[in-house]
Amino acid sequence: HIGEETKKFYLTIKPRSGAQPLDTSSVEFAYTGASADLILYVGVNSLENLQQLYFGYEDLYKDASSISLNRNPVSLGQLQLTLSEESSLCELVAAIFTSLQFPVPADAATNWLTGIEQTTKGLSRGRIQAGTFEVIAGLLRVGGQRQPYADQAITAKPTKNGAEINLKASGGNGPTQINSAKLKPMNGKKLPKKSETSVMTG
Structure with missing residues (x-):
């Protein structure tokens, strides 16, 4: 009560x-x-x-x-x-917040910068306009941090005793990094003789 x-x-x-x-x-x-x-x-x-x-x-x-x-x-x-001239949803949301003069926390600005970088493949592809760079400049002013862009490729190739998986990450100004892992089939099962899978992420 x-x-x-x-x-x-x-x-x-x-x-x-x-x-x-x-x-x-x-x-x-x-x-x-x-x-x-x-x-x-x-x-x-x-x-x-x-x-x-x-x-x-x-x-x-x-x-x-x-x-x-x-x-x-x-x-x-x-x-x-909907998107008209914007490169990504992150750019659209950031532009709306800026036009309405809403406060933007530094971590949110960093997240939006990362989204723009990933969608445009490091500002090299997609619908990039002058407004894109204006939004980026505004996000940097409020404390946003640009993260190194990396394009990742995952490949899997069969080997005599299993399979070898390679993760290749490249992009930005840093060197290309390659990580490998070898897998063996379970329960005596054999892998296909010819198979290769490549997945691009970014």
Whole structure:
């Protein structure tokens, strides 16, 4: 109950007969539920993609105002914004924060810089405009740090006794790094005679 004078919440616990009294030091408090005036969807194609962030909180998403930022038009949000001249979603979000004069923490600026670097392959590909460099300059001014860009290639080749996997990372101003690992088949199974897989990440 809530005390009339103190306006505090009181929870009365009555132990069962023969049971030890509750140790107050072992009690923890937690809150449930959520509320929001505005929800900003960045790169979200459907509410179901949010999984546990959506299921159980359907009323929150129904009642709050919402804005969607995406690469392509989606039927989500009361206001939809898609990429036009921006190189990436990170650039779009950073540009919006700058235009609205919202404060940008240094770690957020670093994350957005990293996203721009990765999407544009170290500012060498994609839709790079003058506005891209203006956004980058603004993020650097608020303490953002550029991270060395690395393009990674993973290859797997069969060997006589198993397979050899190579991870090659290159990019930026640093040297190319190659890491290798050798695998052996389990339970006497044989690997295909000819197979090679290459995955580019960045």
